Amino acid sequence: MPAETRATYHHGALREELISASVSLIEAEGIGAVSLRRVAREAGVSPGAPYHHFADRAALFAAVIVRGSALLESELRQARAQATSGVEALGAFVRTYVRFAREHPGYVHLMLRPELSHPDRHPDAAHAGEGSIDLLTAAVVDCQREGTAPPGDPMPAVGLVWALAVGIVTLWLDGPLQERCVDVGTTPEVLTAQITALLTGLMSGSAGRA
Amino acid sequence: MPAETRATYHHGALREELISASVSLIEAEGIGAVSLRRVAREAGVSPGAPYHHFADRAALFAAVIVRGSALLESELRQARAQATSGVEALGAFVRTYVRFAREHPGYVHLMLRPELSHPDRHPDAAHAGEGSIDLLTAAVVDCQREGTAPPGDPMPAVGLVWALAVGIVTLWLDGPLQERCVDVGTTPEVLTAQITALLTGLMSGSAGRA
DNA sequence: CTCAGATTCTGAACACCGTATAGATGGGGG
DNA sequence: CCCCCATCTATACGGTGTTCAGAATCTGAG
Numbered sequence: 001m002p003a004e005t006r007a008t009y010h011h012g013a014l015r016e017e018l019i020s021a022s023v024s025l026i027e028a029e030g031i032g033a034v035s036l037r038r039v040a041r042e043a044g045v046s047p048g049a050p051y052h053h054f055a056d057r058a059a060l061f062a063a064v065i066v067r068g069s070a071l072l073e074s075e076l077r078q079a080r081a082q083a084t085s086g087v088e089a090l091g092a093f094v095r096t097y098v099r100f101a102r103e104h105p106g107y108v109h110l111m112l113r114p115e116l117s118h119p120d121r122h123p124d125a126a127h128a129g130e131g132s133i134d135l136l137t138a139a140v141v142d143c144q145r146e147g148t149a150p151p152g153d154p155m156p157a158v159g160l161v162w163a164l165a166v167g168i169v170t171l172w173l174d175g176p177l178q179e180r181c182v183d184v185g186t187t188p189e190v191l192t193a194q195i196t197a198l199l200t201g202l203m204s205g206s207a208g209r210a
Numbered sequence: 211m212p213a214e215t216r217a218t219y220h221h222g223a224l225r226e227e228l229i230s231a232s233v234s235l236i237e238a239e240g241i242g243a244v245s246l247r248r249v250a251r252e253a254g255v256s257p258g259a260p261y262h263h264f265a266d267r268a269a270l271f272a273a274v275i276v277r278g279s280a281l282l283e284s285e286l287r288q289a290r291a292q293a294t295s296g297v298e299a300l301g302a303f304v305r306t307y308v309r310f311a312r313e314h315p316g317y318v319h320l321m322l323r324p325e326l327s328h329p330d331r332h333p334d335a336a337h338a339g340e341g342s343i344d345l346l347t348a349a350v351v352d353c354q355r356e357g358t359a360p361p362g363d364p365m366p367a368v369g370l371v372w373a374l375a376v377g378i379v380t381l382w383l384d385g386p387l388q389e390r391c392v393d394v395g396t397t398p399e400v401l402t403a404q405i406t407a408l409l410t411g412l413m414s415g416s417a418g419r420a
Numbered sequence: 421c422t423c424a425g426a427t428t429c430t431g432a433a434c435a436c437c438g439t440a441t442a443g444a445t446g447g448g449g450g
Numbered sequence: 451c452c453c454c455c456a457t458c459t460a461t462a463c464g465g466t467g468t469t470c471a472g473a474a475t476c477t478g479a480g
Contacts, residue, residue: 008446011458032325035437046459048440053457057438113323114384115242133390155390159381160404164370167377171369174324180343180365194370194411201407202400220428220475245466256430258469263428267467427476437466444459450452 006044015053015063017043022064023106031109036060058118061110062125065117068107069128072100076135086142086149087199091192093136094165101169108169136162143199150203157202161195216254225263225273227253232274233316241319246270268328271320272335275327278317279338282310286345296352296359297409301402303346304375311379318379346372353409360413367412371405 011017021042025034036057037047054060079096083089101108110116111129119126140157143149149157171177221227231252235244246267247257264270289306293299311318320326321339329336350367353359359367381387 014457030325036439037437047438048460049458051439112380115240119385129386156400159378159387159390160374163377163381163387164374165377166380167373167375168369170322170376170380171373175329176339177369177373180369190366190412193414194408197407197409197411197414198404199407200410201404204403204407218475224428246468247466257467258431259429261468422480424479425477428474430471430473432471433469435467437464439463441462442460445457447454447456449454 011043011045011049014043014045014049018050018053018060019064019067022060022110023068023104026106026109031113058116059122061117062119062122062128064107064110065125066128068104068111069132071104071107072097073131073135075100076132080135080139083139086139086144086146087196088192089139089142090136090161090199091188091195093139094161094168094195095188095191097165098168098172101173105173109173112166112170112173133158133162148196148203149199157199160198160202164195164198221253221255221259224253224255224259228260228263228270229274229277232270232320233278233314236316236319241323268326269332271327272329272332272338274317274320275335276338278314278321279342281314281317282307283341283345285310286342290345290349293349296349296354296356297406298402299349299352300346300371300409301398301405303349304371304378304405305398305401307375308378308382311383315383319383322376322380322383343368343372358406358413359409367409370408370412374405374408 018039021039022034025039025042036050039060040047040050043049050060054063075096076093079092080089083092114125117125137154137158140149140154140161143157144151144154168177228249231249232244235249235252246260249270250257250260253259260270264273285306286303289302290299293302324335327335347364347368350359350364350371353367354361354364378387
């Protein structure tokens with residue numbers, strides 16, 4: 001079943017291996033090195049083979065995103081289960097996302113480049129992250145129950161925490177945050193305090209509607 | 211001097227027009243539609259012509275980034291001049307960045323995709339954003355003088371504000387923030403409160419070193 | 421004004437890319 | 451057992467980044 005000049009004519013698990021090969025290739029040589037032909041070559045098949053499993057290149061990348069989002073969501077769910085309060089869960093989410101991006105940069109690089117997966121044509125990729133957003137929303141609602149987030153529409157707070165995580169991850173993957181700043185992923189109590197402060201800011205401002 | 215089947219054999223200002231055409235093309239058809247040949251065609255010139263002004267495709271995109279960063283920096287400088295405190299300046303920075311991304315998405319899309327400009331091979335693009343970071347750092351130092359940011363290394367606070375801005379802009383350009391959340395760019399007092407709260411969190415935590 | 425040299429652009433070429441198609445291969449149901 | 455059909459190969463087409471020889475034009479020195 002593995003690659004490496006396989007013996008059988010049929011691959012057996014080409015679809016899954018194309019997804020894995022994409023992730024590995026991004027992590028080894030960067031997103032700029034990823035092409036359908038290259039991924040196929042890496043899996044030991046001809047350039048046309050992927051088209052029996054994916055409609056086009058964007059569909060392959062959409063499948064990578066679906067897999068990565070499921071992985072991330074399960075880690076986020078685990079992080080929330082270990083948290084003892086909504087605010088703690090939010091801090092854990094950001095830390096978990098940053099750690100996930102460091103451990104699986106291939107998935108995250110693709111998640112952050114929607115032009116490669118054409119979410120408008122591949123709705124499964126567009127909706128892949130919704131489970132994670134639901135978790136985030138639930139944690140914000142917990143905060144509202146605990147009085148640590150303003151009542152009303154939780155979406156502004158969700159968007160802000162989400163943006164903070166995406167920003168940290170982006171700057172991390174691109175390099176500048178690694179070079180200039182402290183490793184935010186390994187200082188949980190500081191980050192939790194920052195998330196708390198963020199929600200406090202949301203509370204003190206006239207948020208909820210704007 | 212304009213494009214559109216020019217009369218003269220020599221273009222006259224091809225370098226600048228290639229940069230502008232890149233930005234326009236991104237804004238009109240998205241980053242996926244941008245290729246060197248297409249940009250050259252848009253400027254009314256043969257595929258080989260750009261190579262007399264740029265070493266390769268990445269060099270053209272690096273020049274776009276340099277121009278966009280200068281534009282952004284001047285707007286950030288203006289925002290800081292109008293602020294009456296360090297914290298207010300930080301809020302103004304984030305709002306200005308978000309507004310800039312909405313008004314000039316072509317520049318920002320390229321700034322957020324370093325694999326297209328190869329910053330390692332084109333150091334001018336790598337250092338293009340440093341002026342803006344210096345402004346951000348100066349504002350954080352102002353906060354430290356005002357007692358609204360913790361003393362010591364300002365970089366953790368700089369990184370956090372920077373990440374927040376990048377995250378909001380990324381989610382905005384990619385769509386999800388537009389669909390789900392409130393327009394954070396038009397609610398200055400709320401955002402300022404959030405930045406204040408962020409710095410308060412940095413202060414209360416054991417920040418500065420980690 | 422003339423004309424040589426440097427600069428800018430064209431057009432053809434190369435390898436690689438995404439994608440489509442026709443045909444070879446072989447595993448699974450009658 | 452054998453035929454069907456999903457899977458894979460081989461090949462082809464247009465588009466892309468890049469190179470290069472040569473044509474067109476600008477420049478400035480005489």
